Amino acid sequence: xxxxxxxxxxxxxxxxxxxxxxxxxxxxxxxxxxxxxxxxxxxxxxxxxxxxxxxxxxxxxxxxxxxxxxxxxxxxxxxxxxxxxxxxxxxxxxxxxxxxxxxxxxxxxxxxxxxxxxxxxxxxxxxxxxxxxxxxxxxxxxxxxxxxxxxxxxxxxxxxxxxxxxxxxxxxxxxxxxxxxxxxxxxxxxxxxxxxxxxxxxxxxxxxxxxxxxxxxxxxxxxxxxxxxxxxxxxxxxxxxxxxxxxxxxxxxxxxxxxxxxxxxxxxxxxxxxxxxxxxxxxxxxxxxxxxxxxxxxxxxxxxxxxxxxxxxxxxxx
Numbered sequence: 001x002x003x004x005x006x007x008x009x010x011x012x013x014x015x016x017x018x019x020x021x022x023x024x025x026x027x028x029x030x031x032x033x034x035x036x037x038x039x040x041x042x043x044x045x046x047x048x049x050x051x052x053x054x055x056x057x058x059x060x061x062x063x064x065x066x067x068x069x070x071x072x073x074x075x076x077x078x079x080x081x082x083x084x085x086x087x088x089x090x091x092x093x094x095x096x097x098x099x100x101x102x103x104x105x106x107x108x109x110x111x112x113x114x115x116x117x118x119x120x121x122x123x124x125x126x127x128x129x130x131x132x133x134x135x136x137x138x139x140x141x142x143x144x145x146x147x148x149x150x151x152x153x154x155x156x157x158x159x160x161x162x163x164x165x166x167x168x169x170x171x172x173x174x175x176x177x178x179x180x181x182x183x184x185x186x187x188x189x190x191x192x193x194x195x196x197x198x199x200x201x202x203x204x205x206x207x208x209x210x211x212x213x214x215x216x217x218x219x220x221x222x223x224x225x226x227x228x229x230x231x232x233x234x235x236x237x238x239x240x241x242x243x244x245x246x247x248x249x250x251x252x253x254x255x256x257x258x259x260x261x262x263x264x265x266x267x268x269x270x271x272x273x274x275x276x277x278x279x280x281x282x283x284x285x286x287x288x289x290x291x292x293x294x295x296x297x298x299x300x301x302x303x304x305x306x307x308x309x310x311x312x313x314x315x316x317x318x
Contacts, residue, residue, distance in 0.1 A: 005257075005266035006131040010158055010180060011039055011237040012253035015296055019043050020121075022232035027126060027151060029224045030202045030214035035145050038129040039158075042232050043122035044298060051120035051233070052300040055097040058234025061227040062087070063094035064117050073103055073110035121229040123153040124196075127178075133161035140170065141203070147172045148213075149200040151221055151228075154191040163188045183253060196221055233299065238289045242272035245282030255296065256287050 015021045020042040028034035066079045080087040094100035100111045146155045156176040176191025200216040241247045241258040250259030260267040262278030294301040
């Protein structure tokens with residue numbers, strides 16, 4: 001619970017400083033699910049406003065990577081280089097979020113992009129949250145994984161603990177260190193930029209005498225970075241307050257966070273329920289998390305979209 005509250009408070013602070021913030025995103029390439037990044041901060045790129053005008057939700061990666069353009073429609077099965085069963089769901093989702101539009105010709109379905117996918121995100125920072133360094137868990141492997149893979153631009157360890165020289169010596173050299181106490185951040189060590197455009201080495205299974213690795217190409221890293229950015233844009237970091245009579249709204253760096261009056265602290269609503277001694281069935285406190293995110297960030301909750309239609313296209317529609 002302490003780490004959860006620390007994580008939400010840090011997300012709120014980072015959001016106040018600008019950019020897109022999200023939490024709990026996949027950070028592996030060769031072994032999906034093999035690494036989860038606690039917190040991710042995305043700096044806006046040159047075409048951020050164009051991305052915000054499309055949809056507030058995540059655009060599916062295979063739709064972005066599909067052989068589909070704005071000026072010419074393609075048969076949907078030929079456009080996506082994935083299994084047709086999965087492609088069907090990707091097309092439906094891309095249409096739902098406004099990135100694809102479709103038409104029918106002779107009983108076949110064709111799709112086109114409603115707008116060119118923009119160059120909307122800049123550097124990506126991954127932050128590992130470990131408030132108590134006396135219980136580091138698998139911290140060493142997690143940070144070495146991130147540095148070796150080089151998927152993000154910067155890796156930072158955030159903690160409440162006093163950071164000693166011994167702590168720093170145990171961390172990979174490129175990892176930056178923040179000490180965050182009561183919302184105040186001290187930069188203990190600046191991060192060294194990684195090279196997300198080069199080859200990466202993804203750490204996999206490890207034994208006392210052997211570590212298996214996978215080589216990850218620059219193209220694979222670029223694709224994964226785009227998917228992380230899209231996931232962050234669509235997901236954000238906010239959490240609904242618990243459905244409990246003692247559930248309430250707390251505040252961290254000006255943002256709403258789930259709070260429990262029984263424990264007197266931020267809580268993870270996923271852990272709330274009859275097993276908790278303070279649980280009393282009730283409704284979640286009313287809160288407009290979508291409106292709050294829009295007020296505090298460049299993210300747009302209800303964009304107009306950028307759908308375009310060529311002259312004469314309607315004659316193909318049914």
